[in-house]
Amino acid sequence: MHPTQFSSGDVIADRRADYxxxxxxxxxxxxxxxLMEQALELAPDWPAGLVRLADYAEKAGAKEKAVVALRKVLERDVEDLFGARLKLALLGAEAVPDGPPSAYVEALFDDYADRFDKALVERLDYTVPAKLAALVAEHHPDRFGTTVDLGCGTGLFGAEIRERTYRLEGFDLSVNMLAKAGEKHLYDLLGKADLSLEAAGSGLFGDGLHCARADLVSAADVLMYLGDLGNAFSLAATLARPGGLFAFSVEDAGEDDGFVLAPSLRYAHSEDHVRVRLAQTGFEPILLRRTTIRMDGGKPVSGILFLALRRP
Structure with missing residues (x-):
């Protein structure tokens, strides 16, 4: 169940919220x-109800009412499970954060896991895993020793690369997504990891998992859930052997500098931002391809596929 569907604990408040x-x-x-204001009179400390109120208020053109509701959410939800700070940034009430709260991303994908493959592949014409695997094969047709799939989700990229690597590790923030990936029997290792954290706390290097173990590091359709890419690229650089490859996709921010927060609450990144962060973390870009990565609301979403080399 998505957090915005959580009950208030008051039957009458829930009924009014349903109406x-x-x-x-x-x-x-x-x-x-x-009606949501009436519901919240009965359950004033209901974060999910406040989020709904903010959504309806924004769509009604009552921006200030939406901002007040979202600030109340943050007072009651210190982990920001509902992504209230992202929504405040879109409303122009706060600066765009460097990344979303981990609790928000984890809850989003825990809820999405059961319908993820069907929604992306059948409804949104999602093509990143196949296109990214083709980009890798264009430069490196041979088999890899170890591949580490960051943000592996349900294993869509894993299915594309499995026959081209001896060992395949997958990491994701969502345990429900990891469970779905496990059902496909593609990975030699699956583990929980948070790409927004430093190496020691990320979950990528514990229990005998060493640095510089990967011949290929991948992040297919993952980095749009991060803002500044410095930390994620640093983790990839720590994972990759000298001479190893890093294959990933971003949503294309076009001419904008750095990264931008889209109405979808995903981040888009400029080519310049990506190149700067790659250089800072010891990578050299070797292939780049602009393409449509999915549909959203019936419109194509533009992205950039990158292949980078870990400098010795």
Whole structure:
């Protein structure tokens, strides 16, 4: 269950919130705001209800009301499970953070795991795993010794690279996604890891998992859930052997500098930002390809596929 569906603990408040959702689904956002306010009078400390109120208020054009509700969420939810700070940034009420809260990303994908493959491949025409694997094969047609798949999800990239690597490790923040990946029997090792943390706390190097063990490090459609890429690239550099490869995708920020937060609450990155962070962490880009990576709301999402070499 997604956190925004959590009950308030009050039957009447929940009922009014359900009516509010029906009104919002019909485009009656002002009426939905009124009902959510009534629900929150009965359950004033309900973070999920405040998030819904903020959503309806934004769509009703009541930006200040949305901002007030989201600030109340942050007071009640110190881990920011609902991504309130990201939403405040989109409303222009806060600076864009360097990355989303880990609790928000974990909850998002724990909820998404059961329908992830069907949604991406069948509905969103998701093509990154196959395109990224083809980019790797274009430069390196031989088999890899060890591949470390960062943000492996349900194993979509793992399925593309399995026959081209002797050992395949997969890491993800979501235990539900890892469980789905495990059902496919593609990986020699699966583990939980957080790419926003430093090496010691990331989960990538414990229990006999050494530095510089990977001939290929991959991050297929993962980095849009990070803002500044410095830490993730540093982890990839620590994992990769000298001369090893790093294959990854980003959503394309176009001419914008650095990275931007999109209305989807995902980050897009400029080519310049990627190149600067690669150079700072000991990588040299060797292949780059611009492409459509998925559909979103019926529109193509532009991305960039990169292949970089870990300098000796």
């Amino acid at each position: 509010a959702r029906m009104l919002a689904d019909n485009g009656e956002h002002e009426a939905a705001v009124e």
